Amino acid sequence: MPSLLAAALLWGAVAAALAGQVMILRSSRRVIGRTPGARRPIEWLFAIGPAVVLVVVLILTWHAATRPPVLRMDVLPVAGELRS
Amino acid sequence: MSAPGHGSLAAAGAAKPSRTLAQDLVSLTKPRIISLLLLTTIAPMYVAGDPGLGTVLLVALGGYLMAGGANAVNMYLDRDIDHVMARTRLRPIPSGRMQARFVIAFGVLLATAATWLLAALVNVLTAALALAGFYFYVFVYTRWLKRTSPQNIVIGGAAGAFPPLVGWAAVTGRLDLTALYLFLIIFYWTPPHFWALALNKQVDYGNAHVPMAPLVWGERETKDQMWWYTVLLVALTVLPVTFGAFGLVYLVSALVLGGVLLAGVWRVRVAADFAKPAWWVYGYSLLYLALLFVAMVVDAQL
Numbered sequence: 001m002p003s004l005l006a007a008a009l010l011w012g013a014v015a016a017a018l019a020g021q022v023m024i025l026r027s028s029r030r031v032i033g034r035t036p037g038a039r040r041p042i043e044w045l046f047a048i049g050p051a052v053v054l055v056v057v058l059i060l061t062w063h064a065a066t067r068p069p070v071l072r073m074d075v076l077p078v079a080g081e082l083r084s
Numbered sequence: 085m086s087a088p089g090h091g092s093l094a095a096a097g098a099a100k101p102s103r104t105l106a107q108d109l110v111s112l113t114k115p116r117i118i119s120l121l122l123l124t125t126i127a128p129m130y131v132a133g134d135p136g137l138g139t140v141l142l143v144a145l146g147g148y149l150m151a152g153g154a155n156a157v158n159m160y161l162d163r164d165i166d167h168v169m170a171r172t173r174l175r176p177i178p179s180g181r182m183q184a185r186f187v188i189a190f191g192v193l194l195a196t197a198a199t200w201l202l203a204a205l206v207n208v209l210t211a212a213l214a215l216a217g218f219y220f221y222v223f224v225y226t227r228w229l230k231r232t233s234p235q236n237i238v239i240g241g242a243a244g245a246f247p248p249l250v251g252w253a254a255v256t257g258r259l260d261l262t263a264l265y266l267f268l269i270i271f272y273w274t275p276p277h278f279w280a281l282a283l284n285k286q287v288d289y290g291n292a293h294v295p296m297a298p299l300v301w302g303e304r305e306t307k308d309q310m311w312w313y314t315v316l317l318v319a320l321t322v323l324p325v326t327f328g329a330f331g332l333v334y335l336v337s338a339l340v341l342g343g344v345l346l347a348g349v350w351r352v353r354v355a356a357d358f359a360k361p362a363w364w365v366y367g368y369s370l371l372y373l374a375l376l377f378v379a380m381v382v383d384a385q386l
Contacts, residue, residue, distance in 0.1 A: 006326055020313065020319065023308075024309055027305055031234070042233070
């Protein structure tokens with residue numbers, strides 16, 4: 001895949017994922033505000049936990065996608081060099 | 085709350101003679117649900133490597149036993165509410181065809197057999213992941229979250245996301261970023277899928293006092309979250325392509341399948357009468373997940 005297209009795919013998908021997660025958190029803030037007080041911390045944990053995991057995975061993805069390819073250099077000597 | 089399920093097997097046979105014991109035992113494992121779980125277990129095996137047929141059959145058998153055991157224990161734990169809901173009142177315990185104690189023993193036996201099978205004949209990591217999925221479904225989802233939190237489906241959805249990890253570990257003996265993505269895809273697929281059902285089954289869930297999102301948050305917030313979960317899901321399905329886990333065939337499949345799902349969920353979000361579109365999303369999302377995993381295998385084998 002051309003690098004420009006790959007970069008567009010990466011950042012477009014990351015932006016969509018983050019936008020989705022932010023909108024879920026905004027909606028969670030509205031609905032958790034209406035739940036009884038004692039349950040609020042645990043409901044917040046359920047909302048924030050997946051968001052934290054998502055951010056970690058996106059960082060790992062960015063590292064994996066932008067990692068330079070590993071070049072393998074075969075260093076077997078050619079026959080002429082062996083003879084000399 | 086009442087506790088049905090103390091009738092004898094003999095009495096049950098008289099009540100509904102057309103069902104045999106064997107049919108009831110199979111129904112305790114919820115085979116229709118397990119078929120999708122097995123697909124999401126086996127497909128990742130062919131993405132991760134080149135598994136032998138023996139390994140695939142062992143993992144399929146172990147996966148069926150573990151998921152079947154979890155489903156049987158779930159029916160035991162939910163025996164007090166299953167008779168309230170129309171879609172569950174014909175299950176073996178609420179209909180009086182089986183004793184509750186028999187059902188839990190059957191479930192634990194299946195899970196124990198699955199753990200031994202996977203640990204002894206595949207590898208310990210595979211067995212540990214399958215058992216973790218069992219415990220998560222039984223204790224975290226069924227026992228704790230299902231009746232206490234409207235986010236029961238969100239967090240409990242992790243239980244259904246274990247199968248790809250099981251399949252991946254069976255072939256590679258470890259987990260990596262691609263396996264984590266397969267887990268997340270099912271995790272984020274679960275809320276829109278089950279909330280589509282919950283929107284149409286609010287009376288049932290209300291009667292059983294299960295705090296599903298549409299009942300607690302309201303329909304508008306639920307439909308909003310369905311939409312954003314689907315946006316997030318489709319974005320996640322694309323990302324493995326960016327680090328080389330999948331190629332063009334998978335990318336095109338993910339975008340087309342995801343586009344159709346997004347269109348369906350959007351119809352649920354904007355429709356005043358959401359019943360039909362919600363049923364459509366419930367059905368299509370099953371097909372979506374199955375075809376997405378098939379596309380992964382096709383792409384990996386090309």
